[in-house]
Amino acid sequence: xxxxxxxxxxxxxxxxxxxxxxCTYTATGYPSLFWYVQYPGEGLQLLLKATxxxxxxxxxxxxxxxxxETTSFHLEKGxxxxxxxxxxxxxxxxxxxxxxGKLTFGQGTILTVHP
Amino acid sequence: xxxxTQNPRYLITVTGKKLTVTCSQNMNHEYxxxxxxxxxxxxxxxxxxxxxxxxxxxDVPEGYKVSRKEKRxxxxxxxxxxxxxxxxxxxxxxxxxxxxxxxGPGTRLTVL
Numbered sequence: 172x173x174x175x176x177x178x179x180x181x182x183x184x185x186x187x188x189x190x191x192x193x194c195t196y197t198a199t200g201y202p203s204l205f206w207y208v209q210y211p212g213e214g215l216q217l218l219l220k221a222t223x224x225x226x227x228x229x230x231x232x233x234x235x236x237x238x239x240e241t242t243s244f245h246l247e248k249g250x251x252x253x254x255x256x257x258x259x260x261x262x263x264x265x266x267x268x269x270x271x272g273k274l275t276f277g278q279g280t281i282l283t284v285h286p
Numbered sequence: 287x288x289x290x291t292q293n294p295r296y297l298i299t300v301t302g303k304k305l306t307v308t309c310s311q312n313m314n315h316e317y318x319x320x321x322x323x324x325x326x327x328x329x330x331x332x333x334x335x336x337x338x339x340x341x342x343x344x345d346v347p348e349g350y351k352v353s354r355k356e357k358r359x360x361x362x363x364x365x366x367x368x369x370x371x372x373x374x375x376x377x378x379x380x381x382x383x384x385x386x387x388x389x390g391p392g393t394r395l396t397v398l
Contacts, residue, residue: 203384205385207304213392214290215386220385261329264385272334275331277328279328279329
């Protein structure tokens with residue numbers, strides 16, 4: 172099955188700093204890749220996705236590029252805000268066959284942004 | 287409004303007392319899934335369902351049961367809860383098993 176290694180947190184930044192959260196994966200075939208965000212006290216929300224190699228997903232100022240050669244999907248944002256404080260999860264799409272439907276998440280990276 | 291609802295949101299119970307956490311979605315999604323979230327372990331899949339009457343085990347199914355009699359509902363059943371099932375539980379749904387479009391708000395369960 173799929174597996175994900177995420178940058179360990181917590182990550183603490185000042186407002187307007189540059190953010191990178193690393194994510195590497197192992198997967199069967201060529202999965203789509205997702206980043207989810209969990210704000211305090213809430214469920215997860217799909218933040219962005221990329222469906223094939225070299226695709227760039229983007230949303231709310233966040234970006235991530237699907238790098239097949241390095242099996243990576245690092246999350247970046249040029250200028251973080253206090254409201255970006257949350258937990259971020261990386262996930263590849265399920266593999267086919269008997270693994271279809273099994274979505275595997277990374278452990279999550281806690282981001283705290285200070286004013 | 288498109289949403290996944292879970293009930294209850296908070297529950298404190300005792301070992302061995304059967305409980306059910308309900309999950310309902312109003313988007314006519316085929317796929318639904320249950321996860322538990324624990325500190326340091328991230329999200330782990332308990333069960334999932336590709337469609338009505340079709341369910342399958344995730345990574346941590348022991349101690350849990352599910353049923354999918356209607357497309358909109360996917361309850362999680364703990365027949366005999368134990369303290370190691372104390373956790374934060376999330377239900378999620380999507381049109382397919384490709385990604386998870388919507389998550390419920392979570393149910394925080396404490397088993398004493």
